[in-house]
Amino acid sequence: MEISYIIPAHNCENTIMRTVKSIQANNDKQQYEIIIVENGSTDNTKKVLQKMLASFTNIFLFHSKKGVSNARNLGIKKARGKWLCFVDADDYIVSTPICNDNVDLVIFDYLVGNKDKKLFTSSQSIDDKAGIFELKNEFLSNPTRYMTVWSKLLKNTIIKENQIFFDPKLQVAEDSDFFYRYLKFCKSVLEIEKPFYHYSIDNESTIRSAKSAIVSQYIQSMQKMRLYKKDNRDSSSAINKYILIHQNVSIVRGVFNRSDISFIDKIIKEKKIRQNIVYKEALKEESIFSLCKVRFLPQLFFKVHLGIMADILYELRAKYNEKRQNNQR
Template identity: 30%
Template sequence: MDVRISVIIPIYNVERYIRECLQSVARQSFSAYEVLMVDDGSTDQSGRIAQEYADRYSRFRLIHKENGGLSSARNAGLEQAKGMYVCFVDADDYITEDYLCRLYEKAEETNADMVIADYREVEEQGNIIVKELGQPPRQGCMDRRQLLQALTSVGECHYATTVVVAWNKLIRREIMCRHFFPEGRLHEDEYVIMPLLLECGHVEWIEEVVYLYRQRQGSIMQSAETAMRHLEVLQTYQNRIALCRQLQEPELLQAFKRAYFWNIEIWYYLMRTRYGVESSRLYGVFSRRMWGALLRYHHVFGRRKTMEYVIFAISPEYYLNQYFK
């Protein structure tokens, strides 16, 4: 079988959603693709359902492994991929019938290393969540500066998410195989996206909505210990600053530094309001982060804003109540 695209689907305890996902992949109008389903040690019926598709469709292959997390499952699929391109589909999401066709045609037509598709969030039942999306980029080639600028966005920006995540993209396999996902970490996409974008010489964007991302109820209800692990993502912003220093783009470098401050601020807010972590557990972590940022990057803001962040470093909770908008 001629394999142009390898579709990698990490699977872990998603018995409620996996049939819809696999069925959407099975009914693609594109034909030159393989499907690598990676069962990451599921304890429900997910593995059995995936086996049904492996038995029914010759292009579907099931890989079993011990539980190692999303990155480990994606990497296991990537190691066995044969296609010229790879794409990732999360097992609780689904894609339109022309998903692979649209992305592959754009890649071949333009000789792109990566094609990014638009997406929409859907509820558990499949209804599209209506929300403000902001100004979309123009369809076509996206220059490196435009892509990297998206990584400086703060908050839940739809088009920044579109650039960051792994699951709405077609990527040349030889490039992706040089950027495996970091295992044992949350926010794994945040770690690989900037090095990946820097290596991709040509990135295309298609504005059609061809990927449906499921927003699952209760997915943010976590213990304080688990919630605190999300703070690993702050390291990715420092990594981006280090990478940007090599680009000789002073304005972009300043934007990444400002984004680091804003993300410290945003993540404190999220820890307190979304995850309900007590301020006493957060003080040391965020105070150290902010003092460190002020020592290294205080020059990126005027005096007034710098003093506000000094107040944050002294008392994040006071800052949250007095200044956060």
């Protein structure tokens, strides 16, 4: 068995068939299996999946407790393939995967909506220690771009032998936490300059729609990442950047996306979030020079005591997100 596709299925009656058919269209039936883990759906997902079982011989259906981490963990335990490929039930595959048993990780370009996310300028294999270290730090410093579990092939043996599972306690960034722990065992990486995965933005995910609890959920996830710095001092700056990027995400989604409070109230809430030790420490440890990139502009403004400029950026980003979502409906 070459590849095990693991799909958590929760309230996906309208999209799961598209996901499965995309895998079927881009793979040899003798080389892969599709593991679907239904987890607490309240729509007709279960009925749709039962019909699919009668049509496809290489689909295996399981049930888990509610939560994407519980579903993925069960999928990992059931997987028989050399490689694991995580696919969300509202996304789909757009090309044939490229497997290489001589590497520990295969990572592809991907599509977000109709836009091609060009991660790499060319396809190449990296297996020298310095190159892998630099690559891992780049991934950490730009987590929303790289630190996902989709659009990748991960070795089943590395996951099973090192008991790497998703943390069910984390409600956000659980995939980044999983991928960080997986990266610790990667000694070689194959980069593929070809879109493999389509990340859909026509269906609002839990992260994109939830607001009230998102801030505390991100703080919980970042507190766990903060602990990793103790055993990984050489990557402490990259981990700080990981934390600061998620600070931006949490503030935009949890505060500035809200329409029920004024701009002044948003500023007050933003300041309170910024005082949390996990964000305060990360900002303090980074120099102005290290923050001179567009994605760290809010932190650069915080560093030079121009917080109002960061708040304006957050407000503009929230409005852009809202406009984009409206255009997709």
